[in-house]
Amino acid sequence: MDKTQSSSQDVEVRKGPWTLEEDLILTNHIANHGEGVWNSLARSAGLKRTGKSCRLRWLNYLRPDLRRGNITxxxxxxxxxxxxxxxxxxxxxxxxxxxxxxxxxxxxxxxxxxxxxxxxxxxxxxxxxxxxxxxxxxxxxxxxxxxxxxxxxxxxxxxxxxxxxxxxxxxxxxxxxxxxxxxxxxxxxx
DNA sequence: AATATAGCCAACCGCCACTGT
DNA sequence: TACAGTGGCGGTTGGCTATAT
Structure with missing residues (x-):
């Protein structure tokens, strides 16, 4: 799984910390199209990330209903x-x-x-x-x-x-x- | 002021379960 | 039934920041 290469297309996969631009792209895309199949979402949003990475970023950081700050x-x-x-x-x-x-x-x-x-x-x-x-x-x-x-x-x-x-x-x-x-x-x- | 150490957290990895073909 | 694709989960790690020496 998580192959760096999905097909004949030579798409490099970005790893490491997310940039603000990537966050915006992902947030925008989900706002417009909703969550879906993460791999295709990553592709159609034009993000050079795996679906897994997008999902994790969304769930752990970008979701609008997240509570940030210290645990009570x-x-x-x-x-x-x-x-x-x-x-x-x-x-x-x-x-x-x-x-x-x-x-x-x-x-x-x-x-x-x-x-x-x-x-x-x-x-x-x-x-x-x-x-x-x-x-x-x-x-x-x-x-x-x-x-x-x-x-x-x-x-x-x-x-x-x-x-x-x-x-x-x-x-x-x-x-x-x-x-x-x-x-x-x-x-x-x- | 410089360096070492500890604490914290975002992100990745590997595995497993589920679903569709 | 077997296989591939995907999602979800828990464990782990790398790097940044704060604190101590």
Whole structure:
């Protein structure tokens, strides 16, 4: 799959970060024609990208209904709860968080929450070493258990640190907001 | 001020499931 | 039934930014 070459046409496939121009083309095309078969969409839009790449870009970044910005406390708790229930079923979890993508949740989990789990495991290991005798079995045996038992309080603390006004405004300015893109698209005609 | 390290996130890769022929 | 094309998913990586030394 994902062959660089689809047929006799010599079409090179672009990889790497999307440019603003590509974003506009894709957004425009979907606005005019809707989502469809991604491979043919990529071709007909004139993008030198695979259908997969277009789909990913649209779903994870360009969709107008995406929520950007920091994960809220409620969302974090929901993620933890659902992860305890389903494990790494990110897309399933994402369905319960409107405007969030599986990729976003997955990244969030790996970079923030998993860190706390690791820490908790270390503490637990140290604790069982120091307490040692007779305390076997008190340690959480699974990620889910660890999360629910050991991590939640620590994690909750960080929620406060990360949430709301504590986030500097500049952080959000790395992104082209959807308002920007859609207004550019309007300016571009159509 | 320069360099090293850690954290974060967008994007790619590989696999699997589904669908049409 | 077998095969090819496509979509979807989870894991992983590369590069940028922030922070520490």
């Amino acid at each position: 406390h409620e969302e974090q708790l929901l993620i933890m709860e659902l992860h305890a229930k389903w494990g790494n079923r990110w897309s399933k979890i994402a369905k319960h968080l409107p405007g969030r993508t599986d990729n976003e949740i997955k990244n969030y989990w790996r970079t923030r929450i998993q860190k706390h789990i690791k820490r908790a495991e270390t503490f637990a290991a140290l604790g069982s070493e120091t307490n040692e005798q007779g305390s076997s079995g008190s340690q959480a045996s699974s990620t889910a258990e660890l999360m629910v038992t050991d991590c939640l309080p620590t994690y909750h603390g960080d929620v406060e640190a990360f949430s709301g006004e504590n986030i500097p405004q500049e952080l959000n300015e790395n992104y082209w907001s959807m308002e920007d893109l859609w207004s550019m698209q309007l300016l571009n005609g159509d």
